[in-house]
Amino acid sequence: MSNNSPNALNYLETHKRLSQRIAIAQLRGENLRSDEEITQFLINERILSEEEAKFFNFVTTLETDPNNKSKVLDLRDFTFNIFGVSNQHLADLLSLGNLAPNDKIPFPLIRFLNRIIDFIRSDSNQPPWSLVETESDALLSPTKGELEKELAPLATKVKENGSPFKVLQPSKKLSQLIAQSWLPDGDSYVKDLFTEGDSDKVKSFLKDRGLLSELDAQYATIKIDPSQRPLEPNSTGVVYVGELTVEKDSKGEFTIYNITIPYPEEPAELKSNPQILEEWVNSPDGEQPYTPVGISPVQISRWIPLTC
Structure with missing residues (x-):
């Protein structure tokens, strides 16, 4: 862990875990629709302590679309602002939300999904935000349901992999x-x-x-x-x-x-x-x-x- 003191600023490790967790949420098609939901999400995922949540307003840090009147935190947009992926990848990944559990994932997405999964698996003390390069074209998951099964233990790992944000x-x-x-x-x-x-x-x-x-x-x-x-x-x-x-x-x-x-x-x-x-x-x-x-x-x- 990067946090070597109870009083140490814990910014990079926590932001990376937030990015990893948002990548998981993006693949699942999750959205958060209120300030309360966003705050509770951060607390539940051990990204933010309750003390910090009471003192700071983190919503403005996470909002990605100022024109979105419903105050939806678009987890996909936030993830891809960090990763810097192409519009085509974003459009392809948006289509994942339309797949049923037994639907096969389109082959052109497989390699890129492998990179995202590798990023989610990476430890908190590895480079903070970079996608992990991979040459593998092996199928990550042939169906959306199997993708979810692969993501479930990774979400638990990210949650337990470090301390909450500390400033x-x-x-x-x-x-x-x-x-x-x-x-x-x-x-x-x-x-x-x-x-x-x-x-x-x-x-x-x-x-x-x-x-x-x-x-x-x-x-x-x-x-x-x-x-x-x-x-x-x-x-x-x-x-x-x-x-x-x-x-x-x-x-x-x-x-x-x-x-x-x-x-x-x-x-x-x-x-x-x-x-x-x-x-x-x-x-x-x-x-x-x-x-x-x-x-x-x-x-x-x-x-x-x-x-x-």
Whole structure:
């Protein structure tokens, strides 16, 4: 498993398992028609923990057709946006939904179906999203019913093959490290490290502290952002916000992902009121990250760095 710490960001492994599970759903012709169904699907498949599900809205990440008024999550489209397959393959695979259990699968699809099955079978620590190349033209399943039999144990394997997506706890731990470095008697090493902003050194530090898994570190780039958001007078909005973004090449295939960590100079208000940071630094693991569930984000302390 790529998750080498309870506090490690667990992004790539989980997204790959989500992609594998969606590939299975695509072959089965499954659809999800509401926000609740999508959230429950992610929880049931151990893609998302209940804690993360309460805090984040993942629907916008998964919706693929903004013009679809029924809010159907088209599992086929999402899968093939990742794989980058041809329109012809997509059209052929859409036809699978029209097959009865005893209908034979058209031969031209067999080789491509083999590639998808090989991808679903691949371990979570193998390259995240690439389809596995295969030269085999052997029949995967002569009928739709036998295809379903082959998919059933694979769905169980994907579900049990790793931990749920995890960003809240590692993000909070990183935020607390930043806050601690701003205290008068805080961690000077962390302050120097983030002020220097060397991406490789920061990545090694995050791995050593158990905040970034080995797999995620392999594909991630780290950027330190020394700026802060400009605020309107009397604004309660947060000042320091990081982000996690995925880059794709011209073919739409995954290449690498970027983690931006905010680390500007601490403002005078914090220097004269260190208790603001001390309360956050001492916030225990069991408490909700940043703000209680259901509270508007603008009520987060403006001085808490939101790190991803």
